[in-house]
Amino acid sequence: MRARGIENSPFRWLLPIAVMAAVILAWEAVVRLNDLPAYILPAPSRVIETLIADHAVLLASMLVTLKTTALALLVAIVGGVALALVFASARIVEFSLFPIAVILQVTPIIAIAPLMLIYLSTDTAVLMCAFIVAFFPILSNTTLGLNSVDPNLRDLFALSGASRLQTLLQLRLPTALPYFLGGARIAGGLALIGAVVGEIAAGSAGQGSGLAFRIVESGYRLNIPRMFAALLLISLAGILIYAALSLVSWLLLRRWHESALQSNR
Known part of the structure; x- marks a missing residue:
């Protein structure tokens, strides 16, 4: 109580x-x-002072990172949902391609990022790093949702003579929506992590312009307060992404799904 x-x-x-x-x-x-000197551990007040003094550079870098993250998440949503629909309609395709998606998920992105920079431009390589880590949660959660239809409701649709398209639009997609939204919240944070990892790899090669690049740049210059300021902005970006996706989830589910209804009580 x-x-x-x-x-x-x-x-x-x-x-x-x-x-x-x-x-x-x-x-x-x-x-x-x-x-303690600032090059060992800056005080929070010093970090805030640095954030204010270097806000033009840091905020511009934050916009670059957010743009990459949002684009990667959008591509992951489109690709993940489309492939999940294929998996749900043709199980042989799921059995054939799902292991490849698992391999991409379990392979450390930090090991893939340098290879991406060899074969792709810097911006495209960072985008691919963010996409790879965001793709699997969308694909797996949406596929699970499409396959989690109540058998009784599926039989009811069949007895009613509903077509496959009607069953998909009126039964399977609404059932999969909460799963998809849960995967999207996970993928949003992972897309940011992938973008940061890609930017760190690009920064180590002397390229890039995102927040993680500023962290690498500040490390080379021993500008530790700026490193902490950039890290603070990355954390704020992650909170912003999660809050935005949680709001979208609540708006879509608040009137009918029990997870959102319980949060309203």
Whole structure:
């Protein structure tokens, strides 16, 4: 009962904010009390000062990273949903191609990124890194959703004389929608990670313009406060992506799916 009260309290968001504030204050205190130089560990206040001073460069790099992430996620959604529809309609195709998708997923993207830079332009290589890691959650979750139709409802559609297209549009796609949205939330974060990994590989080769490139560049120059500022923006970008996809999921499911209905109570 007490846990339920906390969940329903309008002040429930104050707890994580308070914990984060305590961590930041402790970080600031450790740096100041031990008089640590900025090239070892910058204080949060120094990171914010750097973020303000270098906002033009850092925000421009953040837009580059977000653009790459959004484009990779869009391509992953289109390709993953299309292939999932093929898998759901032809199981032999699923058995033939799904292992390839698994191989791409389990292969470390940090090992693929340098190869991408050899055969592709810098921007295309970073985009491919983000796409590869975002593709599998969309494909696997959507395929699972399309194959999770209630057998009784499927038999009811068959008895009603519904065509395969009607069954797909009115039964299988609505059933798969929550699965797809769950995969999209996962893929959004992974697309950002893939973009960052690709940018780090490009930055190591002296190319790129995203946030991860700024981290590599700052590391070479021992500009540690800028490294932390860029890392802060990457974290904020990840939170923004997850929040946006969660909002889309809630808007699409709030009127009929039990997962969204429970969050409204």
